[in-house]
Amino acid sequence: MAETVILSGTTSPGLLASLAPLLREWLPRQRWFAGKGSPVTGFSLVAGTELLPAASRLGLYHLLVRAHQGAVPGDCYQLLIGAREALPPRLAPALIGHVPDGPLGGRTVYDALYDTRPAEVLLEALRTEARIGVLRCERDPGQEIRAGLVPRRLTAEQSNSSVVFGDTFILKLLRRVVPGVNPDLELPLALAREGSSRVPAPTAWLHADLEDGGGESYVLGVLQPYVQGATDGWELALRELAKGEDFATEARALGRATAEVHTALARALPTATLGHAQLGPLVDGMTERLDAAAQAVPALRPYAPGLRTAFSALADLAAEGRTWTAQRVHGDLHLGQCLRAPSGEWALIDFEGEPARPLAERRMPQPAVRDVAGMLRSFDYAALSTDPPAPGWAEVCRAAYCSGYAEVSGTDPRTDPVLLRAYETDKAVYEVVYEARHRPDWLPVPLSAIRRLAASDSL
Numbered sequence: 283m284a285e286t287v288i289l290s291g292t293t294s295p296g297l298l299a300s301l302a303p304l305l306r307e308w309l310p311r312q313r314w315f316a317g318k319g320s321p322v323t324g325f326s327l328v329a330g331t332e333l334l335p336a337a338s339r340l341g342l343y344h345l346l347v348r349a350h351q352g353a354v355p356g357d358c359y360q361l362l363i364g365a366r367e368a369l370p371p372r373l374a375p376a377l378i379g380h381v382p383d384g385p386l387g388g389r390t391v392y393d394a395l396y397d398t399r400p401a402e403v404l405l406e407a408l409r410t411e412a413r414i415g416v417l418r419c420e421r422d423p424g425q426e427i428r429a430g431l432v433p434r435r436l437t438a439e440q441s442n443s444s445v446v447f448g449d450t451f452i453l454k455l456l457r458r459v460v461p462g463v464n465p466d467l468e469l470p471l472a473l474a475r476e477g478s479s480r481v482p483a484p485t486a487w488l489h490a491d492l493e494d495g496g497g498e499s500y501v502l503g504v505l506q507p508y509v510q511g512a513t514d515g516w517e518l519a520l521r522e523l524a525k526g527e528d529f530a531t532e533a534r535a536l537g538r539a540t541a542e543v544h545t546a547l548a549r550a551l552p553t554a555t556l557g558h559a560q561l562g563p564l565v566d567g568m569t570e571r572l573d574a575a576a577q578a579v580p581a582l583r584p585y586a587p588g589l590r591t592a593f594s595a596l597a598d599l600a601a602e603g604r605t606w607t608a609q610r611v612h613g614d615l616h617l618g619q620c621l622r623a624p625s626g627e628w629a630l631i632d633f634e635g636e637p638a639r640p641l642a643e644r645r646m647p648q649p650a651v652r653d654v655a656g657m658l659r660s661f662d663y664a665a666l667s668t669d670p671p672a673p674g675w676a677e678v679c680r681a682a683y684c685s686g687y688a689e690v691s692g693t694d695p696r697t698d699p700v701l702l703r704a705y706e707t708d709k710a711v712y713e714v715v716y717e718a719r720h721r722p723d724w725l726p727v728p729l730s731a732i733r734r735l736a737a738s739d740s741l
């Protein structure tokens with residue numbers, strides 16, 4: 283590996299101006315761009331850090347850029363921009379464009395995360411706990427990071443962007459970033475402190491300390507051990523479906539793993555009791571999300587009255603004096619967030635929660651059934667994405683998962699069907715919006731659950 287020269291300078295003021303026309307085209311095409319549907323009207327630089335000097339063969343810039351979309355104050359995105367004379371063919375998919383003038387005039391710029399040297403620069407910064415301008419790296423002193431691990435791009439469909447180093451570590455760079463404690467770091471750290479082996483323990487992490495954070499830093503990325511040879515639950519489920527096999531044994535193991543993580547989270551972090559006063563805002567939130575979703579996705583509208591009964595039934599129980607325990611949860615649990623190691627053990631990943639929700643909301647204690655509902659939806663997804671669909675397969679998985687969950691936690695989620703239906707409905711509504719926005723061909727999958735949930739008084 284060439285010697286890594288890390289500069290601590292901020293970027294030149296003209297840099298963003300020269301990149302803006304290219305970013306305006308490129309950014310909305312990225313899977314992780316959250317503002318799809320309305321054009322980017324401008325950019326402002328939140329922070330810029332030169333990691334490799336502009337004058338060298340490869341210039342490298344870490345940028346935090348706010349994308350403006352009309353009058354709406356835009357989201358802040360993390361970009362790693364490389365600048366070269368010309369791009370080698372292997373980097374063609376990362377092309378952002380050719381800069382005509384300004385500090386990078388005549389250079390070709392690209393998404394540098396998937397280039398070897400820039401990824402090495404990031405790993406070296408994490409390994410050495412570097413401070414570079416506004417960027418600050420921290421690491422777990424108990425875990426060793428070997429120098430010189432070879433990076434490779436992760437090709438999975440993602441909300442963020444990840445690089446694997448030597449099959450030993452995986453670095454996830456968060457793309458849409460906000461100041462404040464990020465559950466994707468907070469929860470795995472808390473679980474590691476509890477001694478849980480169900481979640482890879484963070485090895486090192488990257489922050490930005492900025493004035494606009496109101497005293498809180500931005501979490502920009504997390505490095506964690508890579509589970510070698512793992513298969514994710516989604517892939518595994520589809521494989522079994524294709525073979526005509528059931529997935530009950532794995533579903534039950536997943537239920538047990540989920541309950542173990544919930545038990546550890548309830549020990550590690552504050553819990554709460556939800557009564558009538560707390561349930562009100564929670565149910566209001568579900569109803570508001572449904573209304574907003576019905577506005578955005580016309581196909582949902584005919585089912586909205588039936589779906590509202592899922593939420594009002596929960597409010598009625600609270601009015602009668604029922605209470606529920608709330609705790610920190612995963613927040614976006616589905617088969618793709620579960621990794622099965624070759625040993626057969628399941629691990630859970632990606633504790634960011636639903637990226638579209640505000641951080642404060644994602645960090646609130648919630649009924650653990652929220653994650654259970656996410657997994658139940660996922661079995662449905664798998665069963666409906668095969669040809670021909672296999673709805674009975676999903677039923678068996680759902681039952682096995684709940685049984686496994688009950689074996690460890692002592693509580694079978696099916697014993698509270700009103701709560702489960704409310705959370706499953708909330709999740710299916712979220713999925714309708716998600717699919718309409720990102721994968722319109724998949725919209726029929728959550729819509730089929732919507733039909734069922736709108737028609738049923740319980741599960």
Ligand SMILES: Nc1ncnc2c1ncn2[C@@H]1O[C@H](COP(=O)(O)OP(=O)(O)O)[C@@H](O)[C@H]1O
Pocket residue numbers: 436438439440441442443444452454482506507508509510512514618619621631632634
């Ligand atoms: N610790 C890990 N070991 C092995 N693979 C991992 C690990 N963490 C993540 N992955 C892989 O990376 C993918 C994306 O990770 P994830 O945390 O879900 O990112 P995103 O938030 O961008 O969706 C996962 O689907 C999985 O295939």
Ligand SMILES: O=P(O)(O)O[C@H]1O[C@H](CO)[C@@H](O[C@H]2O[C@H](CO)[C@@H](O)[C@H](O)[C@H]2O)[C@H](O)[C@H]1O
Pocket residue numbers: 439440441516614616617618632636637656659660661663664713716
């Ligand atoms: O990117 P994330 O993994 O954080 O989650 C988002 O994308 C998921 C799709 O990749 C989406 O999950 C939905 O589709 C899955 C199948 O592809 C299915 O297993 C899930 O049950 C379903 O919710 C997830 O909702 C979204 O937040």
